[in-house]
Amino acid sequence: MSQQERAIRTRELILEAAGEVFAERGYDGATISDVYSRAGLTKGAFYFHFASKEELAEAILEVQVGSGAYPVVRRTLKLQELVDAGFVFGHRLMYDRMLQGSVGLSLERGAHQLDRRRPFLAWVDHNLAALTEASEQGELYGYADLRATAELLVGAFSGIQMLSHVLADRRDLTERLSVLLAQVLPSVAVPGVLAQLDLSADRGERVLAEAEALAAAQAGGTA
Amino acid sequence: MSQQERAIRTRELILEAAGEVFAERGYDGATISDVYSRAGLTKGAFYFHFASKEELAEAILEVQVGSGAYPVVRRTLKLQELVDAGFVFGHRLMYDRMLQGSVGLSLERGAHQLDRRRPFLAWVDHNLAALTEASEQGELYGYADLRATAELLVGAFSGIQMLSHVLADRRDLTERLSVLLAQVLPSVAVPGVLAQLDLSADRGERVLAEAEALAAAQAGGTA
CATH class of the missing domain: 1.10.357.10 (Tetracycline Repressor, domain 2)
Incomplete structure (x- = not known):
């Protein structure tokens, strides 16, 4: 796994853990340490990707948007x-x-x-x-x-x-x-x-x- | 104003203030002292009517229910x-x-x-x-x-x-x-x-x- 692939995978791990933590505790109840602990990552690895809880939440909001959220198969209608x-x-x-x-x-x-x-x-x-x-x-x-x-x-x-x-x-x-x-x-x-x-x-x-x-x-x- | 009327009016004051506080801060962010301060009441007056924030919130949820929420004027249709x-x-x-x-x-x-x-x-x-x-x-x-x-x-x-x-x-x-x-x-x-x-x-x-x-x-x- 290249360094770039590893960075992408780490980011995904953080986002998955963050989605779970936000789903369970809401924004106010969630902490950054909840997220990196659940992802099995260090604090340093987390902060390499996200500067704050707010930045993390914005990335999570983004998963509802774009082709990842609704992959399209072309239809006549x-x-x-x-x-x-x-x-x-x-x-x-x-x-x-x-x-x-x-x-x-x-x-x-x-x-x-x-x-x-x-x-x-x-x-x-x-x-x-x-x-x-x-x-x-x-x-x-x-x-x-x-x-x-x-x-x-x-x-x-x-x-x-x-x-x-x-x-x-x-x-x-x-x-x-x-x-x-x-x-x-x-x-x-x-x-x-x-x-x-x-x-x-x-x-x-x-x-x-x-x-x-x-x-x-x-x-x-x-x- | 009789004692009973006064109690009803006090309860209404609490509910109105609580609705505002919950609307602004959400359940977790709201405190009982926010509510009675806003209503201009003492802590004692508050606890005469509601035992806890949870009981208060249940009363607030109730205002969506029943004839107060949707007064009915009879129609043919x-x-x-x-x-x-x-x-x-x-x-x-x-x-x-x-x-x-x-x-x-x-x-x-x-x-x-x-x-x-x-x-x-x-x-x-x-x-x-x-x-x-x-x-x-x-x-x-x-x-x-x-x-x-x-x-x-x-x-x-x-x-x-x-x-x-x-x-x-x-x-x-x-x-x-x-x-x-x-x-x-x-x-x-x-x-x-x-x-x-x-x-x-x-x-x-x-x-x-x-x-x-x-x-x-x-x-x-x-x-």
């Missing part, structure tokens, strides 16, 4: 891609402690000065881009308000995952997402598109497996 | 009553610091052992009862899943109020609620009912004024 991103995120949130910690931080009030808006805004942008493409392909009604829908989906998703967390330790998260999409999308998608959408609760698990198989095949092809 | 309760709650949440503190506590993780489920479950019960009545009156499609819809509305509302809080200090909360209802209700309500519903963002303000006028008239009538 852009609305299915939007749905897939939501289900993959929801599925991962059911077991990925780092993602749970990240979502917890973005929901948490408290003494910290973190910019909690970024994950929400990134998801709004992502949804808006997907809805715009879907609209250009004729998948949506012409009168659909794309921005309002993009923001509604982000807000409503945040709430149903929280309700699922409080009531069922997130076990029914993707079932609740299925209900949300089935009730919201008919207001924007034309019937012929709706009929083709897969909104089943296990969609995320299947798409994630597909994305991983594709990534493995690509890695094999370029090796 | 039961679905409009459901909508009205949501808009009144949303409207009050925009400025009522006690309610903001209460909602904050139910969203907050942290070291406390509060039962955060109760406000959510109370709203689910409320919605389910209203949807059941609406369904019995023929306002909804026969295939509508009433429990799933009741829970979706609670989860989605929690999320949009949180997004509104993070992005706009709750100023656009009732506009977001209007979008939510306009996109979700067509999946359950028959068109003739939908066409009659008032889902405008200022609905809560108007219903609250109406409820207060009715309450004042009743109080006048029984005086």
Whole structure:
């Protein structure tokens, strides 16, 4: 393992441990020594990567954003891609402690000065881009308000995952997402598109497996 | 003012101050002395009413529940009553610091052992009862899943109020609620009912004024 690879791996170890600690204790309750102890690292190794708890929390918030959070498998229907991103995120949130910690931080009030808006805004942008493409392909009604829908989906998703967390330790998260999409999308998608959408609760698990198989095949092809 | 009236007024002062303190500092950050100082009360007066911070927080959580949180004005359409309760709650949440503190506590993780489920479950019960009545009156499609819809509305509302809080200090909360209802209700309500519903963002303000006028008239009538 090269020095660079080792640094990347150490950073990942810290982030995984930090996600768990934030998920369990919240931002205010978590300490830096909780994090490096759990990761099995020294204080020095920690501070090589992060200068403060705040910087660490910002990196954790970032794991909700970008292609790592919602790997995309291209579909003919852009609305299915939007749905897939939501289900993959929801599925991962059911077991990925780092993602749970990240979502917890973005929901948490408290003494910290973190910019909690970024994950929400990134998801709004992502949804808006997907809805715009879907609209250009004729998948949506012409009168659909794309921005309002993009923001509604982000807000409503945040709430149903929280309700699922409080009531069922997130076990029914993707079932609740299925209900949300089935009730919201008919207001924007034309019937012929709706009929083709897969909104089943296990969609995320299947798409994630597909994305991983594709990534493995690509890695094999370029090796 | 009788001794009993004074006790009721003191309790209200404590709850109002506690809502503000919890809203600002969260459960872990709030102290009992913050609360009684802000209320202008002595420590002794506080402990006459509440034995602990936990007991105080439970009382604050309770303000989201029951007829105080969503005064009902009877309507021909039961679905409009459901909508009205949501808009009144949303409207009050925009400025009522006690309610903001209460909602904050139910969203907050942290070291406390509060039962955060109760406000959510109370709203689910409320919605389910209203949807059941609406369904019995023929306002909804026969295939509508009433429990799933009741829970979706609670989860989605929690999320949009949180997004509104993070992005706009709750100023656009009732506009977001209007979008939510306009996109979700067509999946359950028959068109003739939908066409009659008032889902405008200022609905809560108007219903609250109406409820207060009715309450004042009743109080006048029984005086």
